[in-house]
Amino acid sequence: MVEYAKDRRYLATHEWVKLEGDEAVAGISDYAQHELSDVVYVELPEVGDTFAQGETFAVVESVKAASDVYMPMSGEILAVNEELEDSPQLVNEGPFGAGWFVRFRPSKPEQYEALMDAEAYEKHCQEEAEKGG
Amino acid sequence: MSYIPNTDTDRAEMLKAIGVESVEELFDDVPEALGYPDLHLPPPVSETEVLRELREISEYNVDLEHAPCFLGAGAYRHFVPSVVGHIIGRSEFYTAYTPYQPEISQGTLQSIFEYQSMICALTGMDAANASHYDGATALAEAVVMAVSVTRGKRRKIVMSAGVHPEYRAVVRTYTQGAQLTVIGDTTSATDISSLAEMTDADTACVIVQNPSFLGYLEEPDALRALADAVHTAGALLVVSADPISLGLFAPPGDYEADIVCGEGQALGGGLNFGGPYLGYFACRKKYLHKMAGRIVGQTVDRHGERGFVLTLSAREQHIRREKATSNICSNEALMALAAAVYLTAMGKTGLRQVAELCYHKAHYAARQLSTLPGYELLSEQPFFKEFPLKCPRPVEEINDYLLDEWGIIGGYDLGRDYPELANTMLVCVTEMNTKEEADLLVEALGSMEEEA
Numbered sequence: 001m002v003e004y005a006k007d008r009r010y011l012a013t014h015e016w017v018k019l020e021g022d023e024a025v026a027g028i029s030d031y032a033q034h035e036l037s038d039v040v041y042v043e044l045p046e047v048g049d050t051f052a053q054g055e056t057f058a059v060v061e062s063v064k065a066a067s068d069v070y071m072p073m074s075g076e077i078l079a080v081n082e083e084l085e086d087s088p089q090l091v092n093e094g095p096f097g098a099g100w101f102v103r104f105r106p107s108k109p110e111q112y113e114a115l116m117d118a119e120a121y122e123k124h125c126q127e128e129a130e131k132g133g
Numbered sequence: 134m135s136y137i138p139n140t141d142t143d144r145a146e147m148l149k150a151i152g153v154e155s156v157e158e159l160f161d162d163v164p165e166a167l168g169y170p171d172l173h174l175p176p177p178v179s180e181t182e183v184l185r186e187l188r189e190i191s192e193y194n195v196d197l198e199h200a201p202c203f204l205g206a207g208a209y210r211h212f213v214p215s216v217v218g219h220i221i222g223r224s225e226f227y228t229a230y231t232p233y234q235p236e237i238s239q240g241t242l243q244s245i246f247e248y249q250s251m252i253c254a255l256t257g258m259d260a261a262n263a264s265h266y267d268g269a270t271a272l273a274e275a276v277v278m279a280v281s282v283t284r285g286k287r288r289k290i291v292m293s294a295g296v297h298p299e300y301r302a303v304v305r306t307y308t309q310g311a312q313l314t315v316i317g318d319t320t321s322a323t324d325i326s327s328l329a330e331m332t333d334a335d336t337a338c339v340i341v342q343n344p345s346f347l348g349y350l351e352e353p354d355a356l357r358a359l360a361d362a363v364h365t366a367g368a369l370l371v372v373s374a375d376p377i378s379l380g381l382f383a384p385p386g387d388y389e390a391d392i393v394c395g396e397g398q399a400l401g402g403g404l405n406f407g408g409p410y411l412g413y414f415a416c417r418k419k420y421l422h423k424m425a426g427r428i429v430g431q432t433v434d435r436h437g438e439r440g441f442v443l444t445l446s447a448r449e450q451h452i453r454r455e456k457a458t459s460n461i462c463s464n465e466a467l468m469a470l471a472a473a474v475y476l477t478a479m480g481k482t483g484l485r486q487v488a489e490l491c492y493h494k495a496h497y498a499a500r501q502l503s504t505l506p507g508y509e510l511l512s513e514q515p516f517f518k519e520f521p522l523k524c525p526r527p528v529e530e531i532n533d534y535l536l537d538e539w540g541i542i543g544g545y546d547l548g549r550d551y552p553e554l555a556n557t558m559l560v561c562v563t564e565m566n567t568k569e570e571a572d573l574l575v576e577a578l579g580s581m582e583e584e585a
Contacts, residue, residue: 041422066447
């Protein structure tokens with residue numbers, strides 16, 4: 001059963017972002033990790049890098065494909081999940097928890113409100129699944 | 134039977150779509166004089182006649198079975214054991230087919246895996262790919278990889294002038310338009326410490342060749358100090374190395390290189406009229422995901438039995454498209470197999486013997502040549518199987534004389550690449566050169582001076 005966490009927002013390209021005070025955490029959704037199947041490698045940015053919303057900030061490789069991961073909101077990277085280097089399977093095991101990608105400081109917090117909430121995102125995923133991905 | 138499946142109607146339709154009248158019109162940009170030249174071909178002759186004529190032409194060739202050869206400069210004549218040709222000529226291997234389907238390609242995959250393992254053992258690296266086209270493209274891929282490892286943030290490449298001039302040209306060709314600056318190779322003097330001084334926070338990698346193009350061996354301590362400086366600056370150390378030299382001297386892994394690559398032709402490849410050659414490539418495990426090319430990995434099947442598969446394919450262009458580590462993911466599988474068979478046949482001690490023979494024979498030749506009036510060694514720096522020899526006249530003149538009067542193929546004219554080294558010949562001596570050949574070269578050069 002695919003999970004759609006309600007405490008965060010989503011991009012149509014399957015990234016999630018969760019606000020925590022002035023900071024935000026981002027990763028890929030449960031739907032995305034299901035589609036990718038076993039994740040074997042995650043390439044993360046460096047702390048201090050800045051990205052605009054929609055820019056590629058990471059790459060995730062699974063046994064099926066390699067996909068770019070897009071920045072859900074503009075900001076500066078504060079921390080990366082170093083656990084993923086040795087344990088990329090955390091993305092499969094806990095996409096909304098232990099499998100987080102980066103913590104960042106949003107430079108345009110207002111971007112958050114324009115993102116999809118869990119309900120809209122679930123609908124988006126269902127449509128995508130009906131179209132055959 | 135025509136292999137072109139489209140019909141005249143199809144063609145007319147396509148021409149109309151792009152707005153031209155005829156196929157010929159597509160070639161309007163070719164100057165008329167070059168467009169449809171008159172080739173002045175003789176009338177047709179029978180197959181026997183063609184073969185006779187071609188044989189006659191071929192007999193003008195000078196070949197290495199008959200002429201003593203002192204030419205190296207990146208392409209080397211080493212002994213190729215007969216077993217190499219026998220193994221690579223087997224129909225199971227002698228195919229261009231890519232082993233994408235492991236269930237029918239275990240033999241090919243295992244041979245590549247063994248090749249990779251031997252390259253790792255030779256270079257002191259953790260991982261090797263299934264090869265590149267040649268030493269020059271392998272080095273260019275190393276540059277692209279170093280830029281990628283440093284996340285594209287560093288735009289400077291420091292390259293020693295001791296790197297093969299053609300490799301340096303290929304590196305520049307590969308990186309043109311990529312907003313990279315290549316520095317460090319303006320003079321022939323390869324001062325390791327000056328390379329360290331050029332390395333800064335904008336440097337992606339530092340490239341040295343060891344032995345250098347001039348044949349010189351760099352001190353392992355100096356190379357280790359360079360590696361420290363390069364790593365302190367956050368850059369990678371790339372070493373291009375003659376694999377035969379690694380049978381005798383410290384592998385680049387010992388002096389902390391990050392990427393080791395080079396020309397593998399010397400490993401059972403023969404000279405092959407300049408190709409096919411073999412670019413070998415190896416790196417540290419932490420950079421594995423940024424390595425270009427095909428990689429074969431060892432695994433176990435569902436019965437727990439050892440098996441081999443292409444692995445980490447997500448780096449490759451058929452999966453990652455424009456974001457692939459390289460857009461050339463072809464390899465030289467047959468030449469890699471030749472290298473694997475060669476290394477297996479020679480073994481650890483055999484390869485060391487080859488390297489020792491090269492070293493001692495080259496040093497014998499150097500000693501003898503430096504006694505000739507007008508000739509002297511360019512420097513006292515330690516060398517492996519090649520050394521620059523200062524000559525009393527242009528190298529081209531000497532080589533013409535050697536070939537015409539003595540049937541000897543002389544060395545490489547270093548003045549072609551290094552203006553300050555005019556009248557300097559790069560002499561190459563391998564295990565294939567006999568003592569008599571070296572003595573003959575000395576005699577020939579001596580008599581040239583007497584005649585002059």
